[in-house]
Amino acid sequence: MSNKIAIITGASRGLGKSAALHLAAQGVDIIGTYHSNVAEAQNVIAEIEALGGRVKMLQLDVGDSSRFEGFVGQVAAVLSAFFKADRFDFLVNNAGVAARASFAETTEAQFDQLVNVHLKGSFFLTQKLLPLIADGGRIINISSGLTRFSPVGYVAYAAMKGAVEVWTRYLANELGPRGINVNSLAPGAIATDFGGGTVRDNPDVNAWVAANTALGRAGQPDDIGAAVAMLLGDGGKWITAQRIEASGGMFV
Template sequence: MSTSKRSTVALITGGNRGLGKSMALHLAARGVGVVITYRGNAAEAAEVVKEVEAKGGKAAALALDVASTRSFDAFVEAVKAELAGRFGRDRLDFLVNNAGVGVHASFAETTEEQFDALVNVHLKGTFFLTQKLLPLIADGGRILNVSTGLARFAFPGYSAYAAMKGGVEVLTRYMAKELGPRKISVNVLAPGAVETDFGGGAVRDNAELNKMIAAQTALGRVGLPDDIGGVVAMLLSPESHWITGQRIEASGGQML
């Protein structure tokens, strides 16, 4: 007698565009149900859901501002409702903390407002959203935090952004240690430069910048969203369960 494999569900913050969208589509292609969040563009999020469903998958989209910790309790209740109503589940298997904003400003010119905005989204948001969602994450599940190659190599103008991501990388190790008793693995993925609209789309749209980065990358080009989406699907696959507390950089060998 054959037994059906239990379906899995992933929550991806900032899944309506760019890297998050690619993550959602790659996971859905492997049969993972996806709940994506968006901050303001509901139409974009709806298109991602439509694309997943057109290929036979299950998806849902929920509004979320990861900088607003006051909204997290209501968001958790919305996740519970989607899990029960759309997926027939009461637990998440995977959480991908992907949502983010970019600020390009020199160290000398970075304002306190810019700094606080980055703290709230990347560090405080990741910390407390994960904390609120912990009761919904299944034992044996996975958490994947998203960092940046800029936490390893330095480009002027990204000191505050990279500092937040450095904090996320340290936080990841602590989460892996403390959640280990529940068999939840926690890792951090650090993309290199990728052609998206992040930070105004400079890497994608500025030909000179794109060429310069490609020349500094071992594989000879700038990354594409599917490069990262594929890595996320790999890191959340059953075969990767023994990896935890690790920083995985997906940059094509940038700045080696």
């Protein structure tokens, strides 16, 4: 996978960071985005450079589509000046926000934020980046196990991810003539700081997840980073238009 270039949104922490590190370890160059934490972004740069990889981190609010045109210009400039390339190979739409509320308690503000980040943001960022994606490239849209199982509190978030999964299939069909694979990867409960770090930091929640997972534990960021690297490796070249769940067998 050497000389390939991946764009990963939300690459400064959690699943995005793990994906960036796993891909960098396999020789993939990284363009990552971060929302606001410059220190976290710098840490990712240091870790990837320690692996001998090449990386640039760019600031981006995926929930603000008005900035996408400028961001694409930044990507084109970085590709040319830093990577000596005019195309990139892989796009991982990972950046996300959490909102936990029952259906009755979900506010329009929560709903709109989830739409803007998870659905509208990924949809139109991918559209804007299409001219820069190499033919034969690959796209992974991060979904969620919550599109299959339905605990109270995640109705709006899961609805967005369900829409992402449908969009993924349509995108795979439209981009097939260019040889571009498009899949959705659906993590189960992962021990990160996402959603306030509940799975990671609350022992009762962690134990409940483990008890309801075939492999007997909550997921770790590396479980998902490794899955991303697998799908973008040689083993993923004939996989497209699929929802792949990486949950350790939650609620099977």
